[in-house]
Amino acid sequence: DAGITQSPRHKVTETGTPVTLRCHQTENHRYMYWYRQDPGHGLRLIHYSYGVKDTDKGEVSDGYSVSRSKTEDFLLTLESATSSQTSVYFCATRTGFSGNTIYFGEGSWLTVV
Amino acid sequence: QQQVKQSPQSLIVQKGGISIINCAYENTAFDYFPWYQQFPGKGPALLIAIRPDVSEKKEGRFTISFNKSAKQFSLHIMDSQPGDSATYFCAASRENSNSGYALNFGKGTSLLVTP
Numbered sequence: 091d092a093g094i095t096q097s098p099r100h101k102v103t104e105t106g107t108p109v110t111l112r113c114h115q116t117e118n119h120r121y122m123y124w125y126r127q128d129p130g131h132g133l134r135l136i137h138y139s140y141g142v143k144d145t146d147k148g149e150v151s152d153g154y155s156v157s158r159s160k161t162e163d164f165l166l167t168l169e170s171a172t173s174s175q176t177s178v179y180f181c182a183t184r185t186g187f188s189g190n191t192i193y194f195g196e197g198s199w200l201t202v203v
Numbered sequence: 204q205q206q207v208k209q210s211p212q213s214l215i216v217q218k219g220g221i222s223i224i225n226c227a228y229e230n231t232a233f234d235y236f237p238w239y240q241q242f243p244g245k246g247p248a249l250l251i252a253i254r255p256d257v258s259e260k261k262e263g264r265f266t267i268s269f270n271k272s273a274k275q276f277s278l279h280i281m282d283s284q285p286g287d288s289a290t291y292f293c294a295a296s297r298e299n300s301n302s303g304y305a306l307n308f309g310k311g312t313s314l315l316v317t318p
Contacts, residue, residue, distance in 0.1 A: 123303075132209075132310035132311045182246075191252075192306055197244075
């Protein structure tokens with residue numbers, strides 16, 4: 091347990107609406123990540139952050155944006171939600187040291203109808 | 204494209220048997236290979252990890268075998284128990300800050316251990 095809290099844990103939203111998922115960590119880890127998990131695809135990286143205001147795109151970043159204004163918080167925003175973004179979203183963190191464990195949160199279940 | 208390929212997609216093993224899950228990768232720059240275990244409704248949790256300078260790592264009933272020349276690695280679960288029933292993910296990453304240490308995951312293997 092790396093003190094990761096995701097909110098909301100469950101959300102149903104309508105197509106075209108903006109959605110923001112929040113990840114809060116208490117371990118002062120430098121790196122934070124957002125993954126999505128879909129059946130048959132495993133876990134795919136959306137965006138990651140390597141410090142406050144420092145972010146970069148992952149494998150499936152289209153339609154998503156992120157922000158990190160404080161070390162402890164990493165926000166994922168769906169600007170205009172689509173049904174293809176129905177998924178389970180996981181936040182993860184790790185320290186800046188090589189080989190250290192990446193810890194995952196409990197997930198946020200998002201359904202776009 | 205999938206940078207880490209995992210097989211099988213699902214696996215049924217009897218209690219006490221050996222569960223074997225295989226992964227292959229293409230990027231020779233990968234230098235950290237963890238396995239994660241995930242129970243329903245939970246986030247993935249690190250099970251065991253290996254670096255390419257060793258060919259095998261064992262922790263309790265869990266063993267990673269690593270073949271650098273073949274670019275393959277596998278997870279062996281000895282004396283499999285019903286409590287091991289979960290989804291297992293292999294992953295790989297480059298341990299340098301330019302890539303953010305991000306993990307590239309396989310698609311997962313759903314393991315069911317029957318009593």
